[in-house]
Amino acid sequence: MDHEGGCVCGNVRFVAAGEPLRVTICHCAWCQRRTGTAFGTEVVFESGQVTVSGEVARYRHVSDQSGRWLDIEFCPRCGTNLGFTLEAAPGLRTLPAGAFDDPSWIAAERQPFRHVFVRSRRAWSDLSPLVETYEQHFRP
Numbered sequence: 001m002d003h004e005g006g007c008v009c010g011n012v013r014f015v016a017a018g019e020p021l022r023v024t025i026c027h028c029a030w031c032q033r034r035t036g037t038a039f040g041t042e043v044v045f046e047s048g049q050v051t052v053s054g055e056v057a058r059y060r061h062v063s064d065q066s067g068r069w070l071d072i073e074f075c076p077r078c079g080t081n082l083g084f085t086l087e088a089a090p091g092l093r094t095l096p097a098g099a100f101d102d103p104s105w106i107a108a109e110r111q112p113f114r115h116v117f118v119r120s121r122r123a124w125s126d127l128s129p130l131v132e133t134y135e136q137h138f139r140p
């Protein structure tokens, strides 16, 4: 089953083949800033499952905590968040749940779903009882 999506201006389109490994809802301060809201919702795939077409811009962020990089991808025309790759998880990439044309298949009942870094969760961002929560990352 292919899942398609893209940016708001239509410049970038993507197709994800098959099911994701997991869905991570990240409440860290960095995800709050890069998304401009309470958390990032990242659908995690193996890189080979995802095909991206159109011009994509990248920004490399180096964590001041871990010293490792994350490459954020976004549309250079409209700025839509298109997920990231990270040094800590080679061979994987994320796509943001909200950028799929029809995100209704993304559900806590269907995929492993986790809230991480809830230590920096905003008080106005409620947690679903269907989803596991971790103060920091689920990887120790």
Ligand SMILES: [Zn+2]
Pocket: 007, 008, 009, 010, 011, 012, 075, 076, 077, 078, 079, 080
């Ligand atoms: Zn765009």
Ligand SMILES: [Zn+2]
Pocket: 026, 027, 028, 029, 030, 031, 032, 040, 117
């Ligand atoms: Zn985060």
